[in-house]
Amino acid sequence: MASTTIERTASDTRTCSYAEAIREALAQAMESDERVFLLGEDIGVYGGAFGVTTGLLERFGAERVRDTPISELGIVGAAVGAALAGMRPVVEIQFSDFTAQAMDQIVNQAAKIHYMLGGAASVPMVLRAPGGSGTGAAAQHSQSLEAWFAHVPGLKVVLPATPADAKGLLLAAIDDPNPVIFLEHKLLYKSSGPVPTEPVRETLGAARVHRDGDDLTIVATSVMVERSLQAADELAADGIHATVVDPRTIKPLDAATILAAVRRTGRLLLVQEAPLTGGFVSEIAALVAGCDALYSLVAPIRRLCGLDVPIPYAPQLERAAVPQVPDIVKAARELVMES
Amino acid sequence: MASTTIERTASDTRTCSYAEAIREALAQAMESDERVFLLGEDIGVYGGAFGVTTGLLERFGAERVRDTPISELGIVGAAVGAALAGMRPVVEIQFSDFTAQAMDQIVNQAAKIHYMLGGAASVPMVLRAPGGSGTGAAAQHSQSLEAWFAHVPGLKVVLPATPADAKGLLLAAIDDPNPVIFLEHKLLYKSSGPVPTEPVRETLGAARVHRDGDDLTIVATSVMVERSLQAADELAADGIHATVVDPRTIKPLDAATILAAVRRTGRLLLVQEAPLTGGFVSEIAALVAGCDALYSLVAPIRRLCGLDVPIPYAPQLERAAVPQVPDIVKAARELVMES
Amino acid sequence: MTTKLCQEPELARRALATMWTIRRFEEAVDDLFARGLIYGTMHLSIGQEATATGVCLALADDDLITSTHRGHGHCIAKGADLERMMAELLAKETGYCRGRGGSMHIADVARGNLGANGIVAGGIPIAVGAGLAQRLQGTRRVVASFFGDGAANEGAFHEAVNLAAIWDLPVVFVCENNQYGMSMPTSRAFRIPRISQRAAAYGIPGVTVDGNDIQAVYDETVVAVERARAGEGPTFIEAITYRWKGHSKSDKNLYRTREEIEEWKSRDPIGRFEAAVEAAGTFNRSEIETIRSSARDAVRDAIARAHAAPDARPDELRDAVYA
């Protein structure tokens, strides 16, 4: 699988958190490219709602680390205009739920300008926003909205699952000449892992195969990657061996890597936090069912997704609303046992 | 198929256009229920951007047929508040693309309030908006955004394809105690067909099987229903017999009817105008591939969708960007021939 | 002249009891949160009690409000049941939202509170719609919409206030200017000294009051409510106040000084009103003390009963997505 052997320059690594990895990517991008600047609510002295930009104001000043009023549509629009005029803005939206406020600028402007103008202009910008549940923030602060953006031609959509991917994919997103929606996960900010010290870019559109196994393929994104890997460990103890693939970017999507894994394992479990109906993994199911990989299937494709409910506040309900490790284990086991 | 024998009281029909059928539903709902009122841009003396509300101002007055400034977020929010306070607002958004402006009130408010409040309040409102391409209005006025809404728990999503369905489903949507997104199609406004004179409700969540055939199942929505029926006629002349199913509401979705048809025909062609990636028909593919209907498939599931491009202006490009009758014929033929 | 709250025993009692209940309720929430007994996040309005209380005192029982993420005060001032509020924060089945909403979504529709809102400015268009419903239904009810200084820079604010203005709707816009939207001071978020100056952009009256002076808040609300009931349209009230606590649990207060916080604590709206009540001779120290302690007791009771209630039920997780 080409995707696993992503080219990279030799580089030292250090262990740091997902939030730190993002911060480092921002800092390195700002250091090497004057056009890069940040804007968003409370990203300055407050360091952002989740502390991601802590310290950047001191390093880069208030012009390039620009606190804004609470005006998501205006902020994203300002990024679109700045990008059109030669800058490389990186917008932070405090919770991905508030992209709802800015959908016009994201979808009707940023995504379409390059095409609508016949290629005469482009909109190189990144919109960073945390999604997901698990912090008791309830229905308006816990959504996983990647499917909306993946459905919009002209956008790229990134969902980093590890600190290293967060850094490498964010650097690539900032370099990219297109609008990129970069969806972080609140629960991952404190997770840690090895991260290259140098500004090493990852490729947008290359999946990462985290683990190889012949019994089934699990495709998972964002926080579900780590949960799937934990589940895979448990399953392995039972003699069930899973391949675990993280697409990392759902647009562009590395279909080849997913299809190859499905062809090899014959079983597919799709895991996402977003509600089942109309979620992005349905697209993956449709891709598999739409080509000859279908014939490799020895069991129906299993989707394990968030329930079709708004995320509730109560911790026990919130947990039950989205897949947890035992749910993944159970679904995988059933998938393997039934067929 | 239960869905085809929708209960209805005997009723005279008359032939009228899709736009007239919608207007009649609005008028009958307003006549029988004082709580129903309309608000939107230019719905009064102008009659709406597509003439749907022509004449209603004269009949029901400016309080109940309420012209608004250009403030989509405010308008939809006002509908949410009015619904919470006991009214039954029906909002018109001039082009469904402008729901982007109102996403917060649609998704973060209307869709979630009932659940978030533990059932203590509900938001009975309808948002009508025309989608689709084919009028040369280009990328910001031609989108088919139903997948966004179908992915949001708490919303219902209706895509009427015929005048009769437009009327019956709109009446049901207005009666429904939930927020309903009612997506009309610009190209259908002038299409005509028999429509019950009485205010006969159709069921939200029941597909309509327009045609029966054993060789393949075509599932299509909105303007693609008529195109699929035309294609089915051509195919029949060639001896290929298609079942054509229109889900009519994609949320709730009548999966049973679709699955039964797939089990019977063994081949599935999904036709939608929206761009392929992340479109709603992917959900249908995932449903089929996720249950034993998978084993009935004699060929991969074929999706014939809009290209992953913003809708271009030039007529020849615009036409080529979304499925046309010959494309459906070709796809169906290939599907049947290949297997 | 409107009624002097500090001179009317009934109103003075309600005002004091409400403010103390808010204060004690939120202190309890702060404490429960710190002890890990409340989940999620919370936004405390300690220091802002006079605004919620003064506005709601001027409303009739069947008038409506929309509230914000910082909504405990509004909810209590509109007459909510403390036990059901606390049960909601404790994620209990008996909570206002059956544990599904938490602090940011408490509503009490029966008492006219259409809900807190996790979206900054999200409630403003909703208030306008509720006002439109009153007009269409021919009621004389008024809707008060609470929101912060930060909310006044959202597009939702702009569109909604304009709709209420052009349609003369019975809405009172109450901007609680606590001088920060999270870490953003109004001095950087606005190029105008008073947010109430924005009212003129919509052709409606706008006033700025000392939000820590319950009498001032009450007086302006009475005027606004009268206008609204008379069909003369909306009013914009800016109430200058201050939140003593951080924005939410994650706040390190790096954007303001300790001195500033202390300075504002010295303008405690409750202390000021107690002094006025005592000076007016309406209640003496011990009567005031009694009001204070019953507020404390009511909160304690509510906590105890809420704690004893059953937890929200995961098996009913899928209920009530649709009505």
Added chain:
Amino acid sequence: MTTKLCQEPELARRALATMWTIRRFEEAVDDLFARGLIYGTMHLSIGQEATATGVCLALADDDLITSTHRGHGHCIAKGADLERMMAELLAKETGYCRGRGGSMHIADVARGNLGANGIVAGGIPIAVGAGLAQRLQGTRRVVASFFGDGAANEGAFHEAVNLAAIWDLPVVFVCENNQYGMSMPTSRAFRIPRISQRAAAYGIPGVTVDGNDIQAVYDETVVAVERARAGEGPTFIEAITYRWKGHSKSDKNLYRTREEIEEWKSRDPIGRFEAAVEAAGTFNRSEIETIRSSARDAVRDAIARAHAAPDARPDELRDAVYA
């Protein structure tokens, strides 16, 4: 005092030529559309030529603009190539957008036009971002953002103007108040007599000018541009004007009277400026006639060349979704 356009031959010529070119271009578009030779929809600015022209005369070549659905005038005034414009409307490969945008999306980035916009108010935040870019890049460029009266009720307007105001960005907000947003008269959409009164809500200067008086538009724009270049921040200019034609092809003009339209035709901005030029003795009748006919000829030529160009290519339909 700023320059008197009607007395300066060079400026008077440019002003007249531009206004006539806009008029003739749009008359041609109207005609081609009626004859079924143009696809889609179009929004004509006939009657509003002085606004686009007056503003752009006050801009430097490398200043930027954002435009609207009613954008032909802005585009021409900023120096666009007529053939490429017309080619776009005719869905030709040689059009500004290779036939992918049509009337609502014409942009001419090389000449500083960042684009028409099919979304009401969609260009305003973009203009603010472009202004921010100038500031960050240390240029002295200014961005003028055109929008209609209707756009001033969108949230995007509110958020964007505030951002420009608090950051002192070099943006000139040009509200072309043609008195209707589609069928909605400003008298019903606003509760204020002058939209420029909204400027005060953001702490920036706001003026209202006769938008059919090119000198007045020019003068106010010169002042605003100077302020912007000096780093003193944005200005709001409301230009009162009128569109002679319907909103778009589907308009039956039911919301206004024939008398009103005729009355406004009598205030033709072009005729007024011609009279001023003649009165000033800058050009005589026949010189004016020459300017007029060269505008007509330029449009005719552009149409002929555009017609001859190759159609947009469906086989390249998937190109340029991504840069």
